[in-house]
Amino acid sequence: MKCTIHGAVVLSRPPEGPLAAYIAPFARSLSEQGYREGSLKQQVRIASGFSRWLEQTGVGVRSICADHAIRYLRYRTRHIRPRRGDRAALRHLIDFLHLEQLTPAEQVVSPRLSSTECCVQAYVTYLREARALATATIVNYVPFVRAFLNDRFGQGRVTLSRLCAGDVVRFAQRQAPRMQPKCAKLLTAALRSFLRYARYRGDITLDLSAAVPVVANWSMPSIPRGIAPDQTRQLLASIDRRSGTGLRDYAILLLLARLGLRSGEVVSLELGDIDWSAGRLSVGGKSAQRNELPLPADVGKAIATYLIRGRPRSTCRRVFLRARAPITGFSGPSGVGSVVRHAIQRAGIDAPTRGAHQFRHGLATEMLFHGASLSEIGELLGHQHPQTTTIYTKVDIKALRTLAVPWPGDVQ
Structure with missing residues (x-):
């Protein structure tokens, strides 16, 4: 007996399995997000097939995880020719179930951060919350700061109180000559910002930002290229x-x-x-x-x-x-x-x-x-x-x- 889902998708039989009651809400969610009829049909049919497979393998709603989606795609490939978008359709379904709190959020084990990375993350939080800097600026600064800390402390513990002007000057003198002037100026700006942050935290008492060398560069070197x-x-x-x-x-x-x-x-x-x-x-x-x-x-x-x-x-x-x-x-x-x-x-x-x-x-x-x-x-x-x-x-x-x-x- 045929079944119509959300007035647009016709299935050869009503949905079965642990997700049967959620197929229609899933279709409604896709429609609200603007997915067109063709994509809507594909995703609903994938969800229906996934639900039947879950029933056959004895998996309940609360136990569904991303690994089940991978296993189902392998099973489906052996019986039905795969189509582009199948994997994305299942990902949308898994995300929908998480959003509706029907399945528990998967626990992701984060790797233990190194001492350098902990310091960098604290600096990023400072730039974002205390300084309210644009994301693009933060993204530009972080690689230079990370390289500076790795150069000074290697894989060991980062102790900012041990920094001195010589560390700053030596790093800048080694790195700047390899870069274009614009990139070198960004390097020195990142170093000054980080050293001001270290002083703000109280890790250093001297203003080491003043020790950052100035990159020789002409003021306003180029004319802005504006559309006529x-x-x-x-x-x-x-x-x-x-x-x-x-x-x-x-x-x-x-x-x-x-x-x-x-x-x-x-x-x-x-x-x-x-x-x-x-x-x-x-x-x-x-x-x-x-x-x-x-x-x-x-x-x-x-x-x-x-x-x-x-x-x-x-x-x-x-x-x-x-x-x-x-x-x-x-x-x-x-x-x-x-x-x-x-x-x-x-x-x-x-x-x-x-x-x-x-x-x-x-x-x-x-x-x-x-x-x-x-x-x-x-x-x-x-x-x-x-x-x-x-x-x-x-x-x-x-x-x-x-x-x-x-x-x-x-x-x-």
């Missing part, structure tokens, strides 16, 4: 806004171009951050600071159109959601970078880069060209230090040569 205004207009015009994905991408690109937001700021934007009546946007910037920005009419219209006509139904509070299941916010800034990269490729534009930051540079350069002050530019871009904004005052000599008037007469 006509390229931005061409890119926006190329977006197909007849689909939900197109409406989303258009709104994202407008935010980048008109407000100069960072990728991470676009990703973390939530529905409650938009004050429609006041026409303002609250943006979470670096170091957990929030910037209040005016919401231009065209940007507000693009976001509103996406929310009304293009955004999938979801309990997620993020403004911009993935186009494919599971329907949730982007996992990180790379999601916005992917939107920019594919849009530029489709439009066939010879942009300075394929990244999202070029819109930020392009906006700042255009504002400066039209007479905006550095303080105004810095306020819009959320710069914490005025020196960060001064990079846009650099002149592109190569571009200016194309505008130079030939000198009259022959060269003497």
